[in-house]
Amino acid sequence: MGKEVYDKAIEQQKSISEQDYATLKFLAERAIRPPFRTPVHKTPADHGMENWEDVYFPASDGVPLEGWYIPSIKGESDKLIIINHPLLMSRSGFTGHFGEPFASVDTLEIDFVIHMKHLSDAGYNVLAYDLRNHGNSGTANNNICGIGRYEWRDVVGAQNYVNNHPKLSKMKCALYNRCTGGNAAYEAMYRHPELFENILCFFGPMTLCMTAMMKKFAGYAGVDKYMELMAFEQLKLGGFTHYEMDPKPFAHAVKVPYFMAEVLDDAWTDNPRDAQEIFHKIGSKEKELFWIEGTTRRFDAYNYFGIHPEKMIAFFDKYMK
Numbered sequence: 001m002g003k004e005v006y007d008k009a010i011e012q013q014k015s016i017s018e019q020d021y022a023t024l025k026f027l028a029e030r031a032i033r034p035p036f037r038t039p040v041h042k043t044p045a046d047h048g049m050e051n052w053e054d055v056y057f058p059a060s061d062g063v064p065l066e067g068w069y070i071p072s073i074k075g076e077s078d079k080l081i082i083i084n085h086p087l088l089m090s091r092s093g094f095t096g097h098f099g100e101p102f103a104s105v106d107t108l109e110i111d112f113v114i115h116m117k118h119l120s121d122a123g124y125n126v127l128a129y130d131l132r133n134h135g136n137s138g139t140a141n142n143n144i145c146g147i148g149r150y151e152w153r154d155v156v157g158a159q160n161y162v163n164n165h166p167k168l169s170k171m172k173c174a175l176y177n178r179c180t181g182g183n184a185a186y187e188a189m190y191r192h193p194e195l196f197e198n199i200l201c202f203f204g205p206m207t208l209c210m211t212a213m214m215k216k217f218a219g220y221a222g223v224d225k226y227m228e229l230m231a232f233e234q235l236k237l238g239g240f241t242h243y244e245m246d247p248k249p250f251a252h253a254v255k256v257p258y259f260m261a262e263v264l265d266d267a268w269t270d271n272p273r274d275a276q277e278i279f280h281k282i283g284s285k286e287k288e289l290f291w292i293e294g295t296t297r298r299f300d301a302y303n304y305f306g307i308h309p310e311k312m313i314a315f316f317d318k319y320m321k
Helices: 003-015 018-032 113-121 152-163 179-191 210-221 224-236 273-281 298-307 310-320
Strands: 053-058 064-070 079-083 093-095 109-111 125-129 172-176 199-203 258-263 287-292
Touching: 003 224, 018 210, 018 224, 053 125, 053 152, 064 113, 064 152, 079 113, 079 152, 079 310, 093 298, 109 113, 109 298, 113 125, 113 298, 113 310, 125 152, 152 179, 172 310, 199 310, 210 224, 258 273, 258 298, 258 310, 273 287, 287 298
Parallel strands: 079 125, 079 172, 172 199, 199 258, 258 287
Antiparallel strands: 053 064, 064 125, 093 109
8 A cells, every 4th residue: 555545544544433434444344355155055966967076276375276167068078168256256156045144245146057057058168166265165365355366366276277187278268257256367367378378268247446346335335535544444454455456457468359248337336437447458359348237236247147148158159169
């Protein structure tokens, strides 16, 4: 955190009320530390995919990660989609329909396994895994989420697993990385471009700059004039500041054909501006930004391609033939 931000934070600390400070601290912690783990509440078998297996591999810093390998239902395939997930979720999705504590975030069930079923039916193999501090993967970094700033190591771990696997390393590969997982992939490609030379395309819905989200939440709570103090609180908790949890510095490292999808009227972010700024930084010559309309609910977007898989399948078919 720079001196200018620090100085502003100290000034804000002098003027904020006790009640507003408590609210700000709550928001600061929610931004960097998951308040719960969403369980892996479904398996591939729930959608008729019987021939799958559990897989385990380390992140680049040794954190144990867990996932699934799901072969194409169509039989032998030479195409692989590597999938991760957003903050607060697991490889299987989200369990807001279970009630508290999950419903405090959103009451929806999000089903990522149906996305895998669509891909399997279309002739793709799938490797899906839980990020650190999520699902069944290991705990690390004092349970802090970096919205990509730690999780890039998980993306590298998954890529190392694929690149060194006797069978998977021979496949055509693509990424399907959402939100935090997408941010993480940008930074992984920035830090280790040599590992991703076999990636043919990147389907990346819902990436975001955390400042846009936290400013919106702070505005709803009436504390948005204290954003520097929020950053300081995040730092004191051992996390990255919301300013640092920004994918834009790494987005230019994405060079492969790229598909981005966002909720146009997302109540949790500053869209369309935030998404357009990220999209502009993507280094790909072939890229598309698709707006999901008719909702303000961010979590609706996570189900979108499970309900409407046509664009997802068409994108992978175009670049993985």
